[in-house]
Amino acid sequence: MIANSLFMYITVAMILFSIGLLGVISRKNIFVIYMSIELMLNAINLIFIALSNYHHDMGGQVLAMFVIAIAAAEAGVFLSLIIVLYRRKKTLDSDIFRTLSQKEAV
């Protein structure tokens, strides 16, 4: 029963992660990319907590708390970066920002 429910948790986490990955790869809007990254982080968190519960080990939950805390900090940095980027080019299309590419450099 518990094994089954673990499998369910992981399935859900995998689906969430895949949606996040798909979002990162296929969308152009930097905001959407950011949201997809958050989705992937939460999928990982879900796995941490499910496995922590399964193994009766609080380490996984502690790690999940850390991930949430770091994600919060990251949100601050990321949002401010997005604002700066927007001020530069008046757009949020990720393909526009290519100063560091080989073609631009050469």
Add this chain to the structure above:
Amino acid sequence: MSVILAFIVLAPLLSSVLIGLLYMFSITKKPLRKRWFTIPALFAPFISFVLGLSGFLYVAKYDIPLHFQPYLWLGVGEYKIYMGFLGDKLSLFMVLFITFVGWLIHLYATSYMSEDKGYGKFFFYFNLFLSSMLLLVLADGPLIMFIGWEGVGLCSYLLISFYFQDNANVVAGNKAFIVNRVGDLGFLIGLAILFFYCSDAGFSYATIAAKISTMPLWLMELVGIALFIGAMGKSAQIPLYVWLPDAMAGPTPVSALIHAATMVTAGVYMVARFAFLYELIPTIGLFIAYIGAFSALFAAIIATKQSDIKKILAYSTMSQLGYMFIAVGLGAYSSALFHVFTHAFFKALLFMGAGAVIVALHHEQNIFKMGKMRHVTPVVYMSMLIATLAISGIPPFAGFFSKDEILLVAFSSGEYVIWGIAVCSAVLTAYYMFRLFFVVFEGKNIKHAHHPHDVSWVMKAPLVILAIGSLCAGFVGLPSLLGGSHLIGTWLGEWGMRAVHVSHETEWWLLALNVAISLLGIGIAYKKFSAYDFSKHQEVTKGVVYNKFYVDEVYDFLFVRSIKKLSEFFAVNLDVNIVDRFIMGLSYGVIKLGHLVALVQNAHVRLYALIMMLGISAASCYLIYVLG
């Protein structure tokens, strides 16, 4: 007592360092007076001479060789090579006349070089030269000897190209250095083989001599030849003699030092030092004797046509060295060293006399532009006459006794070919030396470009001393035939003479013959040059002999140019076309590859994310399925 051996070497070394530092000071800070250089330069060889003499007397009194090992020079595991000095009868005998004649040459040089800007530098090299030679002679093993051997080569290079402003002198110095390197390679090969077979927790003459008989005969012969190649280079024998005539580019005292007391006698000394080896391989000895004989004749022939006073003397040195090698090759080491001894006196005298004439004529070296010097420099005239008689082999001058002894050895050991060649060379020697003498001192109707002047007494005093030496040195080795006891032969007992298997009557005949052939040579020279008239003369500047048998050209063609071609081939074909192309192609390929990889970095952030995820997935799969 044995500690004096170290100081014999150290005295000139320290003074050379001192002079070098003073010279550095004088050219960078403020000029010093010449006496700052003169005093240590003259003092050091004198100390060496006094110490050498005391060591000589000690050995003469107690009859045991001095041996001094101050410190461990090289220790590799079991092998321990000590910095060692050996003062036995042979080396102390060498030290005596090296320091004595060397000191006189130093004295002479203080006057000869007095106008030169590089006065201090000159004596720095000069003392270093003497020190190297003394180290060579006093070493107790071949490795220590090799230090001196190379030091002598280095100093000769520095001194030959002393007037380095002229490119020809630099070329001459280079030639001496490079030709000596060829010989040194042979010497090193010989040492390496000896080291492999005969080093026994040490590498001195004593240990080699103790183990030499364990070597196979063919290897001993190889070592003998290899060491002799080294001697060829240092002592200017065929085929490595070409540097010696060119070495005349240096100042005249340098020529005197190289030819009389140091450097060229190193080869003879080395062969005598390895007598224990050469006695086991008489065939190689015979080979050495033949090389010596041919060198003697060859040099004598070339000398008959030269017009540069110093080159004539250079070829005469080579010729006399040939005699010495005849003697060492035939095992008569004491005869060879006797000739080295007498040669040191009269050859130093000849060079210094020539230098005096050159100075008197404002640096003119062509004998056909000299003439009439008899009246200008009577002291030089007299001393040169004595030296010329000595080298020609007229009794009772020094050269007669030693040359006679060598010819006797050649005759009595049954090598009549060598004897014949040596006799021919003796005729030529007398001829070309008196040709030089008559032209320079007796020639008539000469118009000097500058008015000649007499030279100072500082230059003439060593000439007088050496003239006395050339007159008397022969009596040291007076043979028993003439009522003497041959002090040198007795002294060098270990390197004793071969027993002479000819009757007294034959000896007398040979002696008379030697005098006769010398007189013959002088007679020819007298007939052709005694009343030499410059106004009617056309200088010969053509012919095979004048051009030294084109040996320089042949060497140039055979070695210099072929090696140049080979290096050009390597530089153009191999290096540019193959190596460079390969290397440049490699770097070009790397650059191309870099461009290819750089295409991935195209600023598509989402592509990066995909690649990253693919990578992580691949790594995860690897972790799960391969590592379990």
